[in-house]
Amino acid sequence: MRCDEKHISGALVVVTDLSAVKALERNQRRVEHLAIMARFYAGIAHEIRNPLAAISNFIAMLPDRFDDPEYRDTAVRLLPMEVSRIVRLADRLRLMAPSEGGRLSVVSVSPLLHDIVAIHSPTAQEQQVKIELRCPDELPKIQGDPGQLVQLFVNLIKNAVEAMPDGGTVTIEVDHSPSRVGSDSIVIRVLDEGTGIDPAVRAKIFDPFFTTKTSGTGLGLSICREIADFHRARLALFPRSILDGGTIAEVEFPCLPSESAPT
Numbered sequence: 001m002r003c004d005e006k007h008i009s010g011a012l013v014v015v016t017d018l019s020a021v022k023a024l025e026r027n028q029r030r031v032e033h034l035a036i037m038a039r040f041y042a043g044i045a046h047e048i049r050n051p052l053a054a055i056s057n058f059i060a061m062l063p064d065r066f067d068d069p070e071y072r073d074t075a076v077r078l079l080p081m082e083v084s085r086i087v088r089l090a091d092r093l094r095l096m097a098p099s100e101g102g103r104l105s106v107v108s109v110s111p112l113l114h115d116i117v118a119i120h121s122p123t124a125q126e127q128q129v130k131i132e133l134r135c136p137d138e139l140p141k142i143q144g145d146p147g148q149l150v151q152l153f154v155n156l157i158k159n160a161v162e163a164m165p166d167g168g169t170v171t172i173e174v175d176h177s178p179s180r181v182g183s184d185s186i187v188i189r190v191l192d193e194g195t196g197i198d199p200a201v202r203a204k205i206f207d208p209f210f211t212t213k214t215s216g217t218g219l220g221l222s223i224c225r226e227i228a229d230f231h232r233a234r235l236a237l238f239p240r241s242i243l244d245g246g247t248i249a250e251v252e253f254p255c256l257p258s259e260s261a262p263t
């Protein structure tokens, strides 16, 4: 504050306490998360009830039709299929559980991504898809659960490969964005040359059990979102190019301060 052109008579310091705003934001995220989980559990219950209903119908008919060859043939064909639907679902759910109780450790992104690419390239190659990794050697570390991080990137790569039925290249790009305020971040992008996401379904792709594929589970991206939230990371999918199509899946992780990330 100035009393005239030359003299400063005082200073006004405005301190805004943002903790209430932050608490509201946290609460909002929690409410959204609970809503997603409620839909998720309802979806799981539905997925389990369907094969169970088929199995219990067959069991109910067993006393009357035990000697009917047609009944036995159908039972032999259908029962294992219905059981394996439940087993597959149980396997997916087990994978969602954070490994080692979801304990976080210091993770180097580069070797993790190199391993994932080495393991998954041969399968992608069978579908004429090449996976290219562009990752700087020197990167700050992040805090994460390596098992969950593998699952996150494998799901994104799998979606990218599945979006390219005629083959192409999946590029994984890693950038370090230094920040002057707050913490640095590492941005990992999975870019494909696929069909892109129909704007009409864009809002639903993170919903559990939403799929546009005949043999999809619709669980991939909802699991990815869970894992990203657990890591305080931001996950978004957006169109790559208006002309050429394709999708970019982007995950942004907060970095660890360099002193807590020894090399």
Ligand SMILES: Nc1ncnc2c1ncn2[C@@H]1O[C@H](COP(=O)(O)OP(=O)(O)O)[C@@H](O)[C@H]1O
Pocket: 155, 159, 160, 163, 192, 194, 195, 196, 197, 201, 205, 206, 210, 211, 212, 213, 215, 216, 217, 218, 219, 220, 221, 222, 247
């Ligand atoms: N890279 C991508 N390109 C095009 N569509 C995608 C991509 N990733 C996800 N999607 C869309 O999001 C939907 C949900 O994906 P996801 O949850 O992984 O389930 P699923 O792969 O079993 O269908 C997919 O069915 C697809 O329509």
Ligand SMILES: [Mg+2]
Pocket: 155, 158, 159, 218, 219, 220, 221
């Ligand atoms: Mg998927």
